[in-house]
Amino acid sequence: MSSILSVQNLNKSFGNKHVLHDVSFDLKKGHIVGLVGPNGAGKSTLMKTMLGLFNYDSGSIKIAGETVTPQKHESLSKVGALIEYPGIYPFLTGWDHLQLFADGDHQLIHIQKIISQLNMDSYIKRKARGYSLGMKQKLGIALALVNFPELVILDEPMNGLDPQATKDLRDLIITESQRGTTFLISSHILSELQRLAQDLLIIDEGSIVQQTTMHELLASQGKQTIMLMTSNDHKARQLLKKAKFEMTPDPRVEVIAKDDNTMPEILRLLVEGGVDILDVQRLEGNLESSLLEVLKQSRIKKRLAEEEAE
Amino acid sequence: MWTLVRQESFKLTRKVSTWISTGFLVGVEILFAFLSRIYPQTFVPANMFESLYFSRPIIIFYMIAATATIITMEFQYGTMKQVLYRRYSRGQILVSKWLAVFFYTLYWYVMSTGIALLLKAMLFHHTLSIHQGAGDGMSIFTRGLAISAASLVSLWLLLSVVFLLANLFRNSAAAVSVGIIGYFAAYIVTQLLTILIQKWDWAKWNPVTMTLYPSMMARPGYYQSLLNMQGWQMLLGNFIYIAIFLGIGYYVFNKRNV
Numbered sequence: 001m002s003s004i005l006s007v008q009n010l011n012k013s014f015g016n017k018h019v020l021h022d023v024s025f026d027l028k029k030g031h032i033v034g035l036v037g038p039n040g041a042g043k044s045t046l047m048k049t050m051l052g053l054f055n056y057d058s059g060s061i062k063i064a065g066e067t068v069t070p071q072k073h074e075s076l077s078k079v080g081a082l083i084e085y086p087g088i089y090p091f092l093t094g095w096d097h098l099q100l101f102a103d104g105d106h107q108l109i110h111i112q113k114i115i116s117q118l119n120m121d122s123y124i125k126r127k128a129r130g131y132s133l134g135m136k137q138k139l140g141i142a143l144a145l146v147n148f149p150e151l152v153i154l155d156e157p158m159n160g161l162d163p164q165a166t167k168d169l170r171d172l173i174i175t176e177s178q179r180g181t182t183f184l185i186s187s188h189i190l191s192e193l194q195r196l197a198q199d200l201l202i203i204d205e206g207s208i209v210q211q212t213t214m215h216e217l218l219a220s221q222g223k224q225t226i227m228l229m230t231s232n233d234h235k236a237r238q239l240l241k242k243a244k245f246e247m248t249p250d251p252r253v254e255v256i257a258k259d260d261n262t263m264p265e266i267l268r269l270l271v272e273g274g275v276d277i278l279d280v281q282r283l284e285g286n287l288e289s290s291l292l293e294v295l296k297q298s299r300i301k302k303r304l305a306e307e308e309a310e
Numbered sequence: 311m312w313t314l315v316r317q318e319s320f321k322l323t324r325k326v327s328t329w330i331s332t333g334f335l336v337g338v339e340i341l342f343a344f345l346s347r348i349y350p351q352t353f354v355p356a357n358m359f360e361s362l363y364f365s366r367p368i369i370i371f372y373m374i375a376a377t378a379t380i381i382t383m384e385f386q387y388g389t390m391k392q393v394l395y396r397r398y399s400r401g402q403i404l405v406s407k408w409l410a411v412f413f414y415t416l417y418w419y420v421m422s423t424g425i426a427l428l429l430k431a432m433l434f435h436h437t438l439s440i441h442q443g444a445g446d447g448m449s450i451f452t453r454g455l456a457i458s459a460a461s462l463v464s465l466w467l468l469l470s471v472v473f474l475l476a477n478l479f480r481n482s483a484a485a486v487s488v489g490i491i492g493y494f495a496a497y498i499v500t501q502l503l504t505i506l507i508q509k510w511d512w513a514k515w516n517p518v519t520m521t522l523y524p525s526m527m528a529r530p531g532y533y534q535s536l537l538n539m540q541g542w543q544m545l546l547g548n549f550i551y552i553a554i555f556l557g558i559g560y561y562v563f564n565k566r567n568v
Contacts, residue, residue, distance in 0.1 A: 051395035053568045077397035087389030091325050
């Protein structure tokens, strides 16, 4: 699968402060990628640099194969973004904003579609100065998506959204990613990111600590298991043991998932073996604890490397 | 590029202040036209028509404010990032703002000239002719146009400085203040300028002298000897300084972090 965004050996400094260190990664088309790390890790700087807002010292940023710099960035026509907080002109209506930034053919259709998807119909024709934080946030997201870009970069998109709006946004992101749109999402709401992101970029102190999949991270930091309630647990355990599935010592039927194929394989095995499945639960590790563990290990490694160098 | 100019113009047309200031300017022109009709000895109709019924200074203040805010509002509202992370280069975005401000300047001059002609036709139909001589072989209409053109050029010299300051600061206060001080500076320091120019001829090429171009158009004989300059020299000086200040602003805009 080809990459929509490729960042290679990116270095960025503010004066004497080196804030991005040899950052390299690729984003595959159609994937939802989470960018996570502690405050001050360099997430916003990285996003702003990718969007041509900052100059960089060395390295390269390519979107669909075209280089991005603050001076030259035609390839940003393929990108939609919401960085830090939505920029809103108080004297314009939400509709005016979308009309202002909508590009290309079928603008009205695109505008109407995004308004419906984010449930903004009731206030879209009102002046934005009266919008609540959540309304402004939705408008910022709508502006990022109005041209149906190939790559969408969202910084804390869930900020200020109520549960319904969060669900609407999650559904929209999943739908668009299934159509081939790539999302790079930075968020501190890790539970929400865990539900959305397939891939993860973990950044700390300006360096990419790990580029992994959500599944791999959760599996590496804690066992990801599938728990089953069956009509005959004893027979189910025998069948699974014979098929060489790894199980936990739990007296219930609990299988350790190696990858995404484990679930369909065990379901097929048990049904074909004449065991009825009454309930299935996927018990995953937790992104928060996994992330903290990765960051802790990374800092220990870094400190040891520094001590060795001295 | 024209998409960007259209977007900038769209923002201007959606501001309530644009329409309030248009209404205010029309009101001022009507007021002075009536004063000129009622008190022709004090407000001489030919002079008032030439001055577009006192609209030029108001246009200058409007334009200084509009130019400062067309850039600083993007920082104030946090929209600069959105404006920049599109396919357009920074240069294109800044040039589109220059063009939008230029067309906005034209809007004010064309509108105020149109209103002045309308008021003249309504209130001075039989008492004032636009073909009436105004000296130097010009009619009051052509003299009015020449002053407007010179005023537009020297206004743009001020606006180029305002653009530069609006690029340097995120707040419009500095740009607006310097623009307004710049407008009065030339009139305040004319005497000092004259002494300097008489002593050192090259001193006439400073930017403050160039802002006296509309005065030169209004009273060419007087100002030519005072400043030791011809009209075309001032026009050229204005263009050169406009290019320099816009050029520095362009450089700053391309380099700054957002």
